[in-house]
Amino acid sequence: MNATPVEPNESAWPAGRRKLYWCVALMLLAALAALAWIRTGMLDLPAVPANLTLATAGLADLNQMKKLNDQIWSTTPTGQQPALSPEALLVQRGIGAYRRGEAKAALEEMRQGIRLDPNNLVFANAYRMVVFAARRDFLAAARREMVATPKFPPELDRQPIAFFEELDRRHHTRETRLDLALAWVDEMLLFPALEVKAPSSVEAVDLLTQVIDHGDPGYVPALFARGLNHLHRPARLVWPESAKTPRDAAAQDLGKCVAIGRKLHTGSAHLHAVLAMNLGDAYVKAGRLSVAHSWWQIAQNLCHDDDVQAAIHRRYGWPDDEILDRLEAELDRSRGELDHPMTDLALMWN
Amino acid sequence: MFVAAGFLWLAPRPEMDIGCDVHFEERAAVSGCLNVHSKVVLEAAFTNIMPWLSSVGAAVAVADYDNDGYPDIYVINSGRGDHNRLFHNHGDGTFEDVTERAGVGCTNFTGGCMHAIWGDVNNDGLLDLYVVKWGESNTLYLNQGDGTFKDVSHAAGVDHWGYANAATFLDYDRDGHLDILLCDYFAEEVKDPHTGKMVRNDLWHPVSTRVMHETFTDARNGGHKILYRNRGDGTFEDVTEKAGLNSGPWTLAVGAGDLNNDGWPDLYVANDFGPDELYLNTGATENPPRFRLVIDPRGHPGIGNDWWKGMNVDMADVNNDGYLDIYVSNVFERRYKTDEGNMLWLNCADPTFPGGRGFRNIAKASGTMDGGWGWGCKFADFNNDGLLDIIALNGFVTGDPNRNYWYQIQEMVTQTKNQTVNAADWPVMGDRDLSGHDHKRLFMQIHSRPGDPASKEPRFREMAQPAGITETYNGRGVAVADFNLDGALDMYVANQGAPSCYYVNTSFQGKKPPGFLRVLLVGRPELGIKVGDRVLASTVNAVGARVTVHTKNGIQMREVQGGMGFASQSEYAVHFGIPDASAVERITAQWPSGRVQEIEGNQARALINHHVRWVEGKKPEVLDLPASKQPRAARPETKP
Numbered sequence: 007m008n009a010t011p012v013e014p015n016e017s018a019w020p021a022g023r024r025k026l027y028w029c030v031a032l033m034l035l036a037a038l039a040a041l042a043w044i045r046t047g048m049l050d051l052p053a054v055p056a057n058l059t060l061a062t063a064g065l066a067d068l069n070q071m072k073k074l075n076d077q078i079w080s081t082t083p084t085g086q087q088p089a090l091s092p093e094a095l096l097v098q099r100g101i102g103a104y105r106r107g108e109a110k111a112a113l114e115e116m117r118q119g120i121r122l123d124p125n126n127l128v129f130a131n132a133y134r135m136v137v138f139a140a141r142r143d144f145l146a147a148a149r150r151e152m153v154a155t156p157k158f159p160p161e162l163d164r165q166p167i168a169f170f171e172e173l174d175r176r177h178h179t180r181e182t183r184l185d186l187a188l189a190w191v192d193e194m195l196l197f198p199a200l201e202v203k204a205p206s207s208v209e210a211v212d213l214l215t216q217v218i219d220h221g222d223p224g225y226v227p228a229l230f231a232r233g234l235n236h237l238h239r240p241a242r243l244v245w246p247e248s249a250k251t252p253r254d255a256a257a258q259d260l261g262k263c264v265a266i267g268r269k270l271h272t273g274s275a276h277l278h279a280v281l282a283m284n285l286g287d288a289y290v291k292a293g294r295l296s297v298a299h300s301w302w303q304i305a306q307n308l309c310h311d312d313d314v315q316a317a318i319h320r321r322y323g324w325p326d327d328e329i330l331d332r333l334e335a336e337l338d339r340s341r342g343e344l345d346h347p348m349t350d351l352a353l354m355w356n
Numbered sequence: 357m358f359v360a361a362g363f364l365w366l367a368p369r370p371e372m373d374i375g376c377d378v379h380f381e382e383r384a385a386v387s388g389c390l391n392v393h394s395k396v397v398l399e400a401a402f403t404n405i406m407p408w409l410s411s412v413g414a415a416v417a418v419a420d421y422d423n424d425g426y427p428d429i430y431v432i433n434s435g436r437g438d439h440n441r442l443f444h445n446h447g448d449g450t451f452e453d454v455t456e457r458a459g460v461g462c463t464n465f466t467g468g469c470m471h472a473i474w475g476d477v478n479n480d481g482l483l484d485l486y487v488v489k490w491g492e493s494n495t496l497y498l499n500q501g502d503g504t505f506k507d508v509s510h511a512a513g514v515d516h517w518g519y520a521n522a523a524t525f526l527d528y529d530r531d532g533h534l535d536i537l538l539c540d541y542f543a544e545e546v547k548d549p550h551t552g553k554m555v556r557n558d559l560w561h562p563v564s565t566r567v568m569h570e571t572f573t574d575a576r577n578g579g580h581k582i583l584y585r586n587r588g589d590g591t592f593e594d595v596t597e598k599a600g601l602n603s604g605p606w607t608l609a610v611g612a613g614d615l616n617n618d619g620w621p622d623l624y625v626a627n628d629f630g631p632d633e634l635y636l637n638t639g640a641t642e643n644p645p646r647f648r649l650v651i652d653p654r655g656h657p658g659i660g661n662d663w664w665k666g667m668n669v670d671m672a673d674v675n676n677d678g679y680l681d682i683y684v685s686n687v688f689e690r691r692y693k694t695d696e697g698n699m700l701w702l703n704c705a706d707p708t709f710p711g712g713r714g715f716r717n718i719a720k721a722s723g724t725m726d727g728g729w730g731w732g733c734k735f736a737d738f739n740n741d742g743l744l745d746i747i748a749l750n751g752f753v754t755g756d757p758n759r760n761y762w763y764q765i766q767e768m769v770t771q772t773k774n775q776t777v778n779a780a781d782w783p784v785m786g787d788r789d790l791s792g793h794d795h796k797r798l799f800m801q802i803h804s805r806p807g808d809p810a811s812k813e814p815r816f817r818e819m820a821q822p823a824g825i826t827e828t829y830n831g832r833g834v835a836v837a838d839f840n841l842d843g844a845l846d847m848y849v850a851n852q853g854a855p856s857c858y859y860v861n862t863s864f865q866g867k868k869p870p871g872f873l874r875v876l877l878v879g880r881p882e883l884g885i886k887v888g889d890r891v892l893a894s895t896v897n898a899v900g901a902r903v904t905v906h907t908k909n910g911i912q913m914r915e916v917q918g919g920m921g922f923a924s925q926s927e928y929a930v931h932f933g934i935p936d937a938s939a940v941e942r943i944t945a946q947w948p949s950g951r952v953q954e955i956e957g958n959q960a961r962a963l964i965n966h967h968v969r970w971v972e973g974k975k976p977e978v979l980d981l982p983a984s985k986q987p988r989a990a991r992p993e994t995k996p
Binding site: 197199200201202204205208240241242243244245246249253290291292293327328329330331334 | 619636638639643648704707710711712713888892
């Protein structure tokens with residue numbers, strides 16, 4: 007007797023039960039999708055243009071920038087270093103002169119170097135940091151000596167703003183605009199009075215907006231600087247109509263930075279974590295606390311450096327009803343870090 | 357027994373009465389500072405509602421005009437031909453009426469005095485006096501330094517004619533010169549029905565009786581605000597429009613204080629018959645500064661649902677978090693379903709509001725809502741426990757208690773717009789009563805949840821009767837000061853058409869008093885600080901300056917005010933109750949110039965239990981009182 011092979015019996019899963027399994031599977035999928043949306047979709051990251059490149063985003067050659075930065079700040083004798091370009095040599099010599107206490111000559115040499123390569127953010131950043139340190143030390147000395155209205159010596163008066171205004175007039179690029187904007191932010195950091203901070207912030211944001219809205223919408227350094235500017239504007243300030251910005255202005259700019267960083271896969275984990283944390287802070291200011299918490303958690307997972315972890319832990323400890331006040335205090339503290347000013351672009355390439 | 361014991365054990369702990377032990381004695385007559393207020397009387401065309409229209413004017417302004425260390429008292433009389441009174445404080449528990457010698461009687465020749473504020477308009481270290489009136493030009497008296505005053509109103513350009521009930525000194529642009537903000541109640545002009553033209557609204561010679569508010573909830577036909585900027589050369593300029601203060605509500609009280617901690621004085625305007633207004637000063641971002649009207653999420657000017665009958669405003673940091681909170685009095689009459697009540701607005705971070713600060717009304721939960729028909733109110737720490745208490749006056753029109761006006765008024769409230777404008781259409785008030793027998797409220801702050809550090813919402817217990825505040829006059833202005841420099845805050849209450857009350861704080865007689873600190877700040881306008889393209893400076897009176905006491909248990913902050921709230925000005929010195937002097941870590945002074953000074957450790961603790969004078973740029977000094985001026989140990993007893 008030949009036994010005929012038994013076809014798989016479809017009726018082994020009754021039609022009703024099969025439908026049930028399908029329903030359960032679909033519900034599980036929907037739940038997963040909802041969960042994923044809650045965790046990521048709600049994070050509101052903006053779309054990044056498909057044609058955006060590292061160069062247009064201002065993120066190309068970060069390794070080379072780091073190397074150049076290390077060289078010009080190096081204390082190793084010049085003969086023992088790889089050969090530097092003439093402009094880099096000028097900047098390096100200027101830094102050396104500043105270290106020897108020859109501020110006037112130092113700044114002049116650095117300016118010469120920058121004029122030879124005006125788009126070089128590493129050189130411009132070095133100049134700003136040197137001027138910042140000199141002005142910071144001068145103000146600290148004036149405070150110690152109880153000088154009521156300190157007046158900067160001529161080489162520091164209106165610097166670095168005056169130099170970058172001149173540079174931008176002669177060589178009008180997105181980089182020189184960025185330098186000038188950051189020089190205004192330096193002014194905010196050095197002077198605690200809101201009456202200085204507010205107009206400086208307006209100047210900086212106007213310049214950065216010119217860069218972003220007129221040709222370089224994906225230029226990350228400008229987006230980051232403008233986002234931080236919005237973030238650090240004290241919530242208690244009341245702005246005239248002309249200078250008012252949307253409540254989520256910081257979140258928009260910083261969100262774009264995060265999205266671009268993710269798309270282009272560049273920047274260190276530390277940089278990504280700092281961006282994510284700042285974005286969380288920006289959402290606090292926009293009144294969206296759950297999104298803020300999500301970004302802080304992302305930052306915590308991105309980088310295990312002690313400073314990032316400690317900063318995130320502090321934020322987790324803020325009760326919702328005090329969160330804005332606590333964030334403002336935290337931002338005040340970070341602006342008060344004058345030994346490591348937040349405008350130091352080295353964060354980008356380090 | 358076990359059940360009862362279990363119940364007692366499980367029952368919630370009662371609220372602690374820390375701070376409720378406070379007592380006052382009324383001594384106006386025996387101290388020589390009694391004034392029986394005379395009411396304003398308008399033209400006969402308004403007879404039907406004269407009790408309503410003549411229901412304001414009792415005001416008091418307290419300041420040490422002769423720099424002898426003791427706060428003096430200026431009280432207002434509003435009746436035609438009557439004069440205001442200046443009571444000089446001898447410092448021995450008695451006062452002397454020095455009005456005539458000083459030349460500040462300000463007899464009501466054509467109108468009626470309503471309020472007065474003290475402020476040093478020329479920064480010469482002597483307090484000047486600005487008197488505001490209905491139907492008569494306001495008067496600015498310059499202190500000559502010899503006990504006399506000189507009328508400089510016209511030359512200074514501040515002789516405004518109108519109907520102001522609210523006025524304050526502030527330095528809105530922080531240039532080191534005191535500016536003046538006035539708010540008129542009635543409109544300054546009215547339409548002449550015969551010519552159709554707008555003419556002066558003279559309530560003593562009216563061309564029309566259509567002078568009342570157009571609605572009970574959103575009237576905009578009241579008087580205007582006038583902001584006088586002090587040019588620093590003895591003259592003022594009207595900058596009202598430039599500063600953005602051009603609305604026309606029925607304002608009864610105004611307060612200036614830095615509500616968002618940006619260093620610039622903001623304004624809370626308490627309006628009758630419409631929403632209150634909150635203006636934030638844009639000085640930090642704009643030069644010259646302007647005032648930006650805050651619109652609440654419902655689109656109303658103000659900070660939330662305020663019940664449209666703002667009678668008074670006071671600002672102080674009631675929960676010790678470093679931000680000024682706001683107390684606004686209102687109309688509360690449970691018997692007639694007018695359950696609107698006073699409002700205690702707690703200042704809290706809120707990114708949705710301009711200035712980053714939102715306000716939450718906690719009056720009901722905190723026990724400060726029922727103030728009766730409210731008028732002047734003040735924050736003050738009466739028992740030196742480090743927690744601010746509230747004195748809240750009330751009472752509108754006293755009449756026959758068996759015949760009240762509530763039915764008539766409620767009928768009018770439900771009418772549609774414009775039917776209230778004509779005073780002639782109002783029902784006759786006659787001898788009817790309208791919340792005229794109210795007991796005052798003394799809300800003493802208590803520790804709501806003992807041992808719970810997370811609890812930051814203040815709670816209060818009403819204690820007026822046990823504290824000895826038993827009179828039922830119609831209270832208007834209340835000024836708080838340490839008149840006898842014994843470290844406990846006293847009060848002077850101006851009652852409408854009735855005797856004033858001088859309440860001496862006797863809480864600590866025969867007991868070891870809790871600690872206190874009383875600081876008189878003296879700014880130095882010449883020490884201005886250049887900030888960007890402007891120079892910020894403090895006024896001599898240091899209006900807007902802050903003193904903060906930092907202790908192991910938290911902070912207490914006070915801001916110097918140049919006259920705050922309805923018909924009253926408290927003394928310029930700021931007072932702190934310090935229950936534990938050993939917990940004090942440091943004391944800071946934050947000046948309008950931007951200068952911050954700090955005293956730490958033992959130096960700070962050494963100031964406790966003293967009256968201190970802190971001059972800008974110098975170290976604080978303890979004031980030594982002349983022996984003859986020491987407060988008397990025993991005071992004459994009186995009954996209210």
